[in-house]
Amino acid sequence: MSETTNAIDAIAAPVSSPGEKFFPKFEVTPELVAKAQELVALYPEGKEQSAVLPIIHHVQEEFGYVCPEAMPWIAEMCKCTAIHVAGIVTFYPGIHRKCPGKFHFRVCRTIACALSGGEELLPYICSKMGVDPAEMTDEEPMVVSPDGLWSLEAVECLANCGFGPNVMVNDTLHSQVTRGKIDEIMAACKKELAAERKEAAAAKKEAAAARREARAAAAADVTEPEAEEAPAEAPATKKAAAKKPAAKKTATKKK
Amino acid sequence: MSNNPTILPKDAAAAEGKVNVQINGKWYRFPKGTRIADACNSVGAHVPCFCYHPKLSIAGSCRMCLVEQGMPPRLAPGATPTYDEAGYQPIQWMPRAVIACANTVAENMGIRTEGKLTSEARRGVLEFLLTNHPLDCPICDQAGECKLQEYTSDYGSGTHRFTEDKTKKGKNISIGPRVNLDQERCVLCRRCVRFMKEIAGQDVLGVVGRGTHNAIACYPGTQLDSNYSMNVVDICPVGAMTSKDFRFKMRVWFLKSTPTIDVNCGTGTNINIWTRENQVYRITPRQNDEVNSCWMPDSHRLNYKYINAPERILTPMVKTDHGAPQRPSTWDATLNMVVEQLHSCAPTETAIICSARMTNEELYMVRALARQLGVTKLEIVPRKGENDGLLVSDDRNPNTNGAKLILGKNGSGLAAIRRGIKNNSVRFLIALGEDVTEEAGIEAEDLEALDYILAMSHSENATTKAADVVLPSVTFAEKYGTMINVAGRIQRLNKAIEPQGEARPDWDILRQLTELLGCDCPRVIACPSPMIILEEMAQEFEPMKGLTWGNIGNGGIVIMDTGVTIPLIEREKAKK
Amino acid sequence: MSEITYKPGKEPHPRETRRIFKNIDREGYDPSIKCFMKDGGYQTLKKCIKMEPADITNEVKKSGLRGRGGAGFPTGVKWTFIPKGNTKPVYLVCNCDESEPGTFKDRFIVHQDPHQLIEGMIIACYAVQAHYAVIYMREEFPEGARIMQKALQEAEEKNFLGKNILGSGFDLKIVLHRGAGAYICGEETGLINSIEGVRPYPRIKPPFFPAAIGLYGCPTIVNNVESLCQVRQVMMMGGEAYAAEGAQRSPGTRIIGVSGDVKRPGVYEIISGSITYGELLYDICGGPRIGRKFKAIIPGGASAKVMRCDEILKDRNPDGTVREMTIFDVPMDLDSIAKFGSMSGSGGVIVMDDTRSMPKVLNNLNRFFAWESCGQCSPCREGNPWMYKLSTRICEGKGSPEDVDLLKSVADNICGRTVCAFGEACSWPTQAFTTKFREEFLALTKPINALKPHSAEAAEARKFLTRED
Known part of the structure; x- marks a missing residue:
């Protein structure tokens, strides 16, 4: 909460994070609306509000976090008011109001993991990520590295107490984590990123080629007005953007 | 056994x-x-x-x-x-x-x-509630009527053991046009959240954060701007929700509260007027489960500023020459003058426009005056608005049913008077408690054309400005009387403050005038108070039979079946 | 089927009896329906779906099965709490929000053998005639959610779910609902509110007993993952056979998660009451790490009261004589430990050895509870952060001896005054730690600290009251 925003405005105040560059910007697309409606349909009729959490999860998966603009939209989808969505978003620690990094580390610090050295890992990971451990407070336990690649969050119990310390990286749980293992995980993440970038570059090249082809076709077909070109281009880029988190998911799953 | x-x-x-x-x-x-x-x-x-x-x-x-x-x-x-x-x-x-x-x-x-179990539980809970409370009672408006303060004094431990840093939250936030929020004073009882959702039907408040950071809020960009928003100030047990209107105006223990009713619409919401030294500081709803439950609309609550406004007319005003400006006068001289003037007005060319904002007792006196003068062109001014589906009635007059009962008028004859003024068949106008240029629809130039205007009003308006004589009357806060609400319930108005300046209660002005005009009917001139007038009326009007000031009580009595209901009350009953 | 091999290093201990965990870490086993059915999966459902629903409930009642979420309420009895003559829809919710620190059994079921849970759920739904069920899974199992979602789909493809299940005329839809990292969602009414899409505040009981007024105001049965798997076991074995095994008042197997300072922490499935804490920790878990001694045990999840290992516990024999024992002699069932003031709860055993500072352990727990308090009711909302601040201060050496008593007193003020059991349970660790390890707390305090300011405001105010020194 900064000096200028009051406690209420802070609920929907944008929190900038270097992690944003790895995620598409929140945008209400027909696909997103369709997905939300699909989630709403899972619940009995008239109980649209039940879909608040599932939609939040979907938004978070797609866009990295729940940005202020998303909350009124979710409220609209679930037929409730924005303050209810805000009440839920601000309640659950699993819902981010700030964009995490591309690789989000959750380090358990609850009793069993703490006994096996979970808390001692935090400063090490901080130094590896280049973030300041002092920024992690009880109120705001997530920090994002300046390059947006990493984020670190101290969390409570990950329910794998016998095999601590536990660290979750995106969707994957790593147990009995040591400093050495952290190095390995981070190296693997970097490798994954490089592969993804290569893939994205190839996709971009492909898209550019397709565009060039389309333009050539349009030029050949003089009856087609030029204005048509722009909307035709948009879905292609959107698809490329939407691919990113999906690629991330499959990549982490493999491990 | x-x-x-x-x-x-x-x-x-x-x-x-x-x-x-x-x-x-x-x-x-x-x-x-x-x-x-x-x-x-x-x-x-x-x-x-x-x-x-x-x-x-x-x-x-x-x-x-x-x-x-x-x-x-x-x-x-x-x-x-x-x-x-x-x-x-x-x-x-x-x-x-x-x-x-x-x-x-x-x-x-x-x-x-x-006993031990209960008292320890209370002491423990109070201690917890006070741990993160700012303890700023000296600057808190709620002090004096704060539940946290009262309970701490009744059941608290007297010392505090919490010496750590307190949780910081938002302070002095404008959460709506009429309400301020202090999240640190809040005990998170969620009364306000539940009220807005369940009663006001505007689900704008909620709790955000979690654990010790929980706080009441509305979504940024939305506001607590319902016409019922100030009820959250009433039900807030602590000083978290405060009224912008009342903020820092007066310590509540200096205020005297008078139970009376609201006169802004036909519902007749039961209220308390909080006053000190002849000044009204605030109005709060008073519970009456048949009229307004525990609530009242902000529009009605805040419509009290005119009582102590500079527009109040403090002395009788007279115009000695038709073109001359008004000058202050004394009651005796003015009334004698009015009597003389009224004697010279032909009754057939005189019209009386009175008001359904008047109490029954005043309307009774209006009738006596009209009879004494022999005027038959007598009407009230109807006032219609939109019913908000809660407490605000579409009838914006508080005593339409009283006017119907006592005068037999409902406003339908107003057009005829208006026509008469236009075609000069009405040359003399007596405007009682109404600005006839407003809802009565009489144009200013038509007023100019009249030969004589007698106005009785508590505040300046276009009619009083055009009038030959202005008799200063009082607002609802300065008089006793009864009114019948839309549902047929007769309720009492109580005097909360003394009349401003030289102003006199309407019923008294009308009674004196009627007497000076030569009325010798003891049922009119021997009425020293509205309570006695009520007893007179109780003998005449069937629905009022047996009514006395005392038996109406603070809650009122239903005396007629109007077929009209108050939506909020109906909903509340249906819920049970 | 007779020959089950487990992955190297993951073999069950000889004293274990693997039923629910039969397929955990099993060689060649994956969470697919194919694997499950090859091993006799969904056979119990096929049998049950032909029975009268009331007979299933009776069988579960007969088995004496008690809930494995922590409270240990008899499962079959819970099912009968649905009001007679109910006309509203009945819902069943599977509580898979495993969030009690020290408990980590559901994780294995969800990730490695999801179909046994689904089968158990279908049977339970059929018994209570619920046509809509929800698996409430904690957010920290994203992989588990995918596995479960796939398993649900597979089950539906085989008509174990959906319309007219196996031609019985019984319809059932199971929805997977993911939480978002809140401990309080493990409380059944908080969980219901979370599904309803409102803040997961626990509801007041009475009147909101889920079996009468639960999800969407309808009768709702909330059962733990393990409980539902046990339901399948009960129906497989028959109620009487199930009841005959293990402790008399809590029959069947129990899954125990051991974490902390033992040689071999992990999850173990044992016959309830068949072994003692000593046998568990020394025989199965290999005892303390080399050169260490056990100091304290939290026997049933983080909120259970801590037990001292050197404490002499006095129990009464049936003949009235007093028997002295230690925590190691207490059998591992649901009730035995309760006699000594703690609870067996969800089966999460956390062990601490002599290298541990108990105030620090408590401070960790207090941080957890302060962070996880939902903030609905005053004692828990305000009390937990206070306890956390106090224990932090004591751990930092800034506490005074009076602060230890204050800490205990704050816990006493929370206990018994909260909306939900979780709010109350958060005071138990503090009560137990400050009583049983009082000397460790006192050792960290200094009387002079009582005179020092503890908050920024007090320090600021002090400037005006005292001279700079």
């Missing part, structure tokens, strides 16, 4: 649909379904509550109302219950306290609101 031939208390109570409950050692009988908190409070065993409000759903979260509870011991199979001499079963007290707001009474239940 178990073989007592006389009927057991439980059976006697059951026959009436009631149950026997022992509270602090004494037995009482309550209807089934009564909440423990209500039962205890009704017999003087006070149960402190923050989150519980009888008109809202149960939250049960403040834990302030913990009481010790006991029930008869569960019987082993085949065992028969034992009874004491009075016919009650023994009570087995439970080791832990229960909340009195969510639980209802049951047969042979025991409650202790005093």
Whole structure:
């Protein structure tokens, strides 16, 4: 909460994070609306509000976090008011109001993991990520590295107490984590990123080629007005953007 | 004894649909379904509550109302219950306290609101609530009527043991056009959230954050701007929600509250007027489950500024020459002058426009005046608006039913008077308590053309400015009287402050004028107070039969069937 | 089927009896329906779906099965709490929000053998005639959610779910609902509110007993993952056979998660009451790490009261004589430990050895509870952060001896005054730690600290009251 925003405005105040560059910007697309409606349909009729959490999860998966603009939209989808969505978003620690990094580390610090050295890992990971451990407070336990690649969050119990310390990286749980293992995980993440970038570059090249082809076709077909070109281009880029988190998911799953 | 031939208390109570409950050692009988908190409070065993409000759903979260509870011991199979001499079963007290707001009474239940278990629970909960409280009572508007303050003084420990850093939250936030929020003072009872959702139907408030960071908020960009927003200030047990209008104006312990009714619409919302030294500081709703429950609209609540406004007319004003400006005068001289002037007005060319904002007693005197003058062109000004589906009636006059009953008028003759003024068949106008240029629709140039205007009003307006004589009357806060609301309920107006300046109560002005005009009817001139006028009316009008000032009481009595209901009250009844 | 091999290093201990965990870490086993059915999966359902629903409930009642979420309420009895003559829809919710620190059994079921849970759920739904069920899974199992979602789909494809299950005329839809990292959602009414899409505040009981007024105001049965798997076991074995095994008042197997300072922490499935804490920790878990001694045990999840290992516990024999024992002699069932003031809860055993500072352990727990308090009711909302601040201060050496008593007193003020059991349970660790390890707390305090300011405001105010020193 900064000096200028009051406690209420802070609920929907944008929190900038270097992690944003790895995620598409929140945008209400027909696909997103369709997905939300699909989630709403899972619940009995008239109980649209039940879909608040599932939609939040979907938004978070797609866009990295729940940005202020998303909350009124979710409220609209679930037929409730924005303050209810805000009440839920601000309640659950699993819902981010700030964009995490591309690789989000959750380090358990609850009793069993703490006994096996979970808390001692935090400063090490901080130094590896280049973030300041002092920024992690009880109120705001997530920090994002300046390059947006990493984020670190101290969390409570990950329910794998016998095999601590536990660290979750995106969707994957790593147990009995040591400093050495952290190095390995981070190296693997970097490798994954490089592969993804290569893939994205190839996709971009492909898209550019397709565009060039389309333009050539349009030029050949003089009856087609030029204005048509722009909307035709948009879905292609959107698809490329939407691919990113999906690629991330499959990549982490493999491990 | 178990073989007592006389009927057991439980059976006697059951026959009436009631149950026997022992509270602090004494037995009482309550209807089934009564909440423990209500039962205890009704017999003087006070149960402190923050989150519980009888008109809202149960939250049960403040834990302030913990009481010790006991029930008869569960019987082993085949065992028969034992009874004491009075016919009650023994009570087995439970080791832990229960909340009195969510639980209802049951047969042979025991409650202790005093004792170690309860007092320790109360002290503990209060200590917790105070840990993160800013303790800024010296600058808090709620001080003096703050539940946290009262309970701490009644049940708190007197010292505090919390020496750590407090949780910081938002302070002095404008949460709506009329309400300010201090999240640190809040005890998170969520009364405001529940009120806005359940009663006002505008679900704008919610709780955000979690744990110790929980705070009441509305979504940025939305506001607590309902016409019922200020009710959250009333129900807020602490100083979290404060009224912008009343903020820092006056310490509540300096204020005197007078129970009366609101006159902004036909609902006749029951209110308290809070005054000090002849000045009105605020208006709050007064509970009446047949009229307004516990609530009132902001528009009505804040419409009191005119009472102490500079526009008030403080002395009689007269114009000696038609073109001359008005000058102040004295009552005796003015009234004598008016009598002389009225004598020279032809009754057939005179019209009286009076008001359904007048009390029954005033309308009675209007009728006497009209009869004395022989004027038949008499009408009220109707005022219609939109019904908000809650408490604001579409009839924006508070006493339309009174005017119908006493004058037999409903405003339908107003057009004829307006026409008469236009075509010069009406040359003299008596405007009582109405600005005829407003809802009555008489144009200013037509007023100019009249030969004579007598106006009675509490504040300056276009009619008083055009008038030859202005008689200063009083606002609803300065007089006694009765009005009949849309649902046919007669209710009392009580005087909260003395009339401003030389102003006099309307009924008194009219009575004096009628007397000076030569009326000798004792039923008019021998009425020294509105209470006596009411008794006179009670003899004349069938619906008012048997009414006295006393038996109307603070809640009013239904005296006629109008077929009109108050939506909010209907909804509340349907919920039960 | 007779020959089950487990992955190297993951073999069950000889004293274990693997039923629910039969397929955990099993060689060649994956969470697919193919694997499950090859091993006799869904056979119990096929049998049950032909029975009268009331007979299933009776069988579960007969088995004496008690809930494995922590409270240990008899499962079959819970099912019968649905009001007679109910006309509203009945819902069943599987509580898979495993969030009690020290408990980590559901994780294995969800990730490695999801179909046994689904089968158990279908049977339970059929028994209570619920046509809509929800698996409430904690957010920290994203992989588990995917596995479960796939398993649900597979089950539906085989008509174990959906319309007219196996031609019985019984319809059932199971929805997977993911939480978002809140401990309080493990409380059944908080969980219901979370599904309803409102803030997961626990509801007041009475009147909101889920079996009467639960999800969407309808009768709702909330059962733990392990409980539902046990339901399948009960129906497989028959109620009487199930009841005959293990402790009399809590029959069947129990899954125990051991974490902390033992040689071999992990999850173990044992016959309830068949072994003692000593046998568990020394025989199965290999005892303390080399050169260490056990100091304290939290026997049933983080909120259970801590037990001292050197404490002499006095139990009464059936003949009235007093028997002295230690925590190691207490059998591992649901009730035995309760006699000594703690609870067996969800089966999460956390062990601490003599290298541990108990105030620090408590401070960790207090941080957890302060962070996880939902903030609905005053005692838990305000009390937990206070306890956390106090224990932090004591751990930092800034506490005074009075602060230890204050800490205990704050816990006493929370206990018994909260909306939900979780709010109350958060005071138990503090009560137990400050009583049983009082000397460790006192050792960290200094009387002079009582005179020092503890908050920024007090320090600021002090400037005006005292001279700079």
